Amino acid sequence: MNAVPAGVPFDTAAIRARFPLLARTVYGGKPLVYLDNANTSQKPACVIEAVDRFYRERNANVSRAVHALSEEATGLYEGARTALARFIGAGSPQELVLTSGTTMATNLVAYSYLLPRLRPGDAVLTTVMEHHANIVPWQLVCGRTDAQVLAAPIRDSGELDVDAFVRLLGPRVKLACVTHVSNVLGTVNPIPELAAACRRRGVPLLVDGSQAVPHLPVDVRALGCDFYAFTGHKMCGPTGTGGLWARREILAQMPPFFGGGEMIREVRIEGSTFADPPARFEAGTPNIAGFAGLAEAVHFLEGIGMVRIAAREQQLLRYATARLREVPGLRILGEAPHKAAVISFLVEGAHAHDLATLLDLEGVAVRSGHHCAHPLMQRYGVPATCRASFAFYNTEAEADALVAALLKARALLA
Amino acid sequence: MSTPDARAGEAYPAQVLAHARQPRFQTPLPAPDAQAEGFNVLCGDRIRVMLSLRGGRIAGYAFHAQACALTVAAASMLGERLPGLDHAGVARLRDDFDALLGGAPAVPPTLGGLAEFAGLARFPARHRCAQLPFATVLAALDGRAHATTEEA
Numbered sequence: 001m002n003a004v005p006a007g008v009p010f011d012t013a014a015i016r017a018r019f020p021l022l023a024r025t026v027y028g029g030k031p032l033v034y035l036d037n038a039n040t041s042q043k044p045a046c047v048i049e050a051v052d053r054f055y056r057e058r059n060a061n062v063s064r065a066v067h068a069l070s071e072e073a074t075g076l077y078e079g080a081r082t083a084l085a086r087f088i089g090a091g092s093p094q095e096l097v098l099t100s101g102t103t104m105a106t107n108l109v110a111y112s113y114l115l116p117r118l119r120p121g122d123a124v125l126t127t128v129m130e131h132h133a134n135i136v137p138w139q140l141v142c143g144r145t146d147a148q149v150l151a152a153p154i155r156d157s158g159e160l161d162v163d164a165f166v167r168l169l170g171p172r173v174k175l176a177c178v179t180h181v182s183n184v185l186g187t188v189n190p191i192p193e194l195a196a197a198c199r200r201r202g203v204p205l206l207v208d209g210s211q212a213v214p215h216l217p218v219d220v221r222a223l224g225c226d227f228y229a230f231t232g233h234k235m236c237g238p239t240g241t242g243g244l245w246a247r248r249e250i251l252a253q254m255p256p257f258f259g260g261g262e263m264i265r266e267v268r269i270e271g272s273t274f275a276d277p278p279a280r281f282e283a284g285t286p287n288i289a290g291f292a293g294l295a296e297a298v299h300f301l302e303g304i305g306m307v308r309i310a311a312r313e314q315q316l317l318r319y320a321t322a323r324l325r326e327v328p329g330l331r332i333l334g335e336a337p338h339k340a341a342v343i344s345f346l347v348e349g350a351h352a353h354d355l356a357t358l359l360d361l362e363g364v365a366v367r368s369g370h371h372c373a374h375p376l377m378q379r380y381g382v383p384a385t386c387r388a389s390f391a392f393y394n395t396e397a398e399a400d401a402l403v404a405a406l407l408k409a410r411a412l413l414a
Numbered sequence: 415m416s417t418p419d420a421r422a423g424e425a426y427p428a429q430v431l432a433h434a435r436q437p438r439f440q441t442p443l444p445a446p447d448a449q450a451e452g453f454n455v456l457c458g459d460r461i462r463v464m465l466s467l468r469g470g471r472i473a474g475y476a477f478h479a480q481a482c483a484l485t486v487a488a489a490s491m492l493g494e495r496l497p498g499l500d501h502a503g504v505a506r507l508r509d510d511f512d513a514l515l516g517g518a519p520a521v522p523p524t525l526g527g528l529a530e531f532a533g534l535a536r537f538p539a540r541h542r543c544a545q546l547p548f549a550t551v552l553a554a555l556d557g558r559a560h561a562t563t564e565e566a
Binding site: 363 | 418421422425431537
């Protein structure tokens with residue numbers, strides 16, 4: 001990759017200039033302060049142009065026709081697979097199933113891998129800090145087989161209770177599912193340690209990488225997990241893109257989940273044979289334009305360098321955390337020593353939704369609510385939080401704008 | 415285009431904030447004839463309303479809310495309009511309130527102080543917050559235990 005060397009200063013202004021949307025204003029001239037990156041990231045011009053160029057110059061279906069356009073479209077789509085596989089450290093592009101995002105990836109594992117293996121009394125182990133996409137698919141298949149979902153607890157700091165997780169890895173557990181980075185708390189979980197514990201007990205480990213791939217260097221083989229799910233739209237790519245990495249021998253054992261075109265070898269009315277992975281799991285016409293854009297997003301992120309991105313976001317996290325502590329009555333939820341630039345908070349006497357409405361009027365976009373993590377909200381006994389989530393293109397001045405808007409909102413509501 | 419401060423004033427006018435800070439009808443009814451809980455899971459707004467009834471009409475009202483300022487203020491201001499209303503009367507009030515949030519040009523006189531919510535017409539994502547107390551009172555009158563305004 002042509003990543004910028006680590007010693008070169010991080011040129012935030014130049015990076016921001018590549019994101020057209022970051023230049024816009026809201027409510028009559030307020031500069032947009034976009035701090036909802038854990039929800040979805042903004043897109044650089046190169047990604048937007050790649051999607052546009054696909055439809056203007058190369059639109060055709062993949063792997064079906066011999067004409068030039070189809071070959072170009074197939075090349076783009078498979079090129080995206082190769083780029084993504086390299087980006088996450090996969091051993092081969094053939095280990096990467098392209099999906100519409102993490103939700104489709106976890107559902108694919110639930111129905112293709114897990115369901116045929118579950119027996120009454122079995123269990124799936126997850127944690128209380130998971131996004132619903134890493135809870136509900138397991139509940140659905142457990143409901144069909146009289147199995148149960150277990151959730152490892154967390155500490156007040158927002159760290160996973162690793163000892164409890166390991167204790168819960170009993171003989172009935174058929175799959176463990178953990179997020180790499182919490183979308184609410186920012187906690188970075190110790191995946192290699194968890195993976196080692198799972199391996200000792202023969203339990204495969206699925207990692208939800210939705211909040212990690214955009215913010216950390218990820219090497220799925222070094223992590224030691226068995227499945228790794230991620231989504232494209234949080235990593236500067238288009239919506240409706242993502243992937244599931246799995247060990248080749250596991251993918252080879254998995255039957256198809258969606259049936260249709262593209263995933264077959266031969267179809268007869270009395271029965272069909274199926275393509276090898278990953279095509280076996282990619283029925284129908286995929287989001288080709290989206291993956292053309294996602295490939296560009298990977299090149300864009302590699303150009304900056306994930307190590308530098310992670311370091312810059314840590315600077316922003318430290319700065320924003322210190323500034324937010326100046327707001328009277330503000331309490332941060334999730335203070336793990338190892339966390340990403342996601343800050344959930346509560347302000348005494350002000351409901352999260354009122355804060356979010358008033359911040360929005362100042363141009364500051366944050367998310368408020370339960371963040372698709374009900375069990376975590378229940379764990380902390382709160383109905384909702386505000387969440388400011390940063391990306392490498394955010395600035396210290398934007399953290400200042402958040403604090404100024406919070407002080408103003410608090411003065412109005414208190 | 416109005417300034418952010420003016421828009422904040424539209425969503426949170428002084429009367430709404432006053433009710434949110436010091437809501438009325440907080441003393442629980444010792445033996446309510448009807449009660450229900452309203453919960454908007456996406457927002458996290460939760461409210462319990464209690465009613466006493468006389469001849470099918472509301473004679474007493476109390477609520478307890480863990481909710482945003484808009485839900486609390488709407489519940490408090492709604493209480494001022496409820497005495498003497500039967501189910502049909504509350505439903506009409508709810509319809510008038512919905513029309514107000516929908517940007518109706520003429521404010522129905524039945525709304526009284528609730529007309530302060532007119533500015534919320536420009537904040538559609540927050541309508542469900544102000545509507546929750548209405549839905550919860552109607553649920554109580556219907557004999558339903560639960561209400562939400564998130565599933566329109």
